[in-house]
Amino acid sequence: MIRMHPMRRLVQFTGLCAFFVFAVFPVYWMVATSLTPAQDLFVWPLRYFPSAPTLEHYAEVFLRTDIPRFFTNSLTVASLASACTLTVSVLGGYALARYRFRGRQVTLLVFLATQMMPVVVLIVPLFIIFRILGLLDTLYSLMIVYTVLNIPFCTLMMQGFFAGVPSELEEAAMVDGCNRMGAILRVAVPLARPGLIATFLFAFIGAWNELLFAVMFLNSESTFTLPVGLYNFISKYDVHWGRMMAGATLALLPALAVFAFVQRYMVRGLALGAVKG
Incomplete structure (x- = not known):
């Protein structure tokens, strides 16, 4: 067994602690702010712990906004878009993993190239298309956008996963x-x-958190998704x-619950996709 040098272990431990603080502190600050009374939000010096924790902001979120509807809209859009994305990605990923055909490498390069394009350049063309089709201010527009944007990368993910399945079976x-x-x-x-x-989880979280297209395509409060409601x-x-912090904390809970439930499958799946194909 190779023993690590103490100084190297110290540097590694310090780096991990710094990364942990960098990743966790924003979430802690969000939760702490949501529990801080309104009159204490701008006091100086900063208070890292609420002096008198309160749920007033959570009550205001439910009383002043239609957050249950926002939750329902986000869940509907994210679930259906992720299901459609997964269906297409499974078929496309399997074809890329099992078949050798002319243009296969070009197809893979095109899929990769689409990930380099800034999505902001698609807003105006999609806005015009959805206006002509009468899909503006509907959840269908978001389902279509999220599905189309996620398919290339998810197809590449599934191609790696299927490449790890023995074809002999x-x-x-x-x-x-x-x-x-x-x-x-x-x-x-x-x-x-x-x-x-x-x-599925990659596509779901991306659709759950997306704001740009939702802000551009939705106008009425009855169609708002959760990010738009927070905005x-x-x-x-x-x-x-x-x-805002109370609403963001509530928005984080479903994603955390889903991730906690499927994390062992996700870690295993990402590991398989990374080393095969």
């Missing part, structure tokens, strides 16, 4: 009477389940920091 299934689709659904997909969960706490002359 599918061939054995087809010898036993399965057709190609049956082999995919009964053999490849179950074996790639960690990758499916990781891909409206910024008024022309003021920012309701307490309410």
Whole structure:
């Protein structure tokens, strides 16, 4: 067993602690601000712990905004967009992993190139298209955008996951009477389940947190998603920091719950996709 030099261990430990603080402190500050009374939000020197924790900001969020509807809209958009993304990505990823065809490498390069394009350049063309189709101020516009934007990267993820599944297992299934689709659904997909969960979670969190397209395409409060509802706490002359942090804390809970439930599958899936293909 190789023992690490004490100084190297100290440097490594210090770096990990610094990274931990860098990652966790913003979340702590958000929660602490949501529990701080309004009159204490701008006191100096700063108070890192609420002197008299209160739930007044959470009460204001529920009383002054229709946050249950925002939650429902975000959950609907994120779930359906992620399901559509996963369906297309599974088929595309399987094809790229199993078949060798002319233009395969070009297809992979195109998928990668789409990730380099700033999404802001798509706002005006998509706005015009959705206005012509009558989809502005509807959740359908967001579902379409999130699905299309996530498909290239999620397809590359699934290609890596399926490359780690031995093709001999599918061939054995087809010898036993399965057709190609049956082999995919009964053999490849179950074996790639960690990758499916990781891909779905990636698409879900991206859609859950997205603000830019939601702000541009949604106008009425009945269609607002959660990020847009939180964005409206910024008024022309003021920012309701307490309410915004309370709403952000509530918005974080579903994502944390989903991640806590599937984290072991996600870590395993990402590891498989990273070393295969």
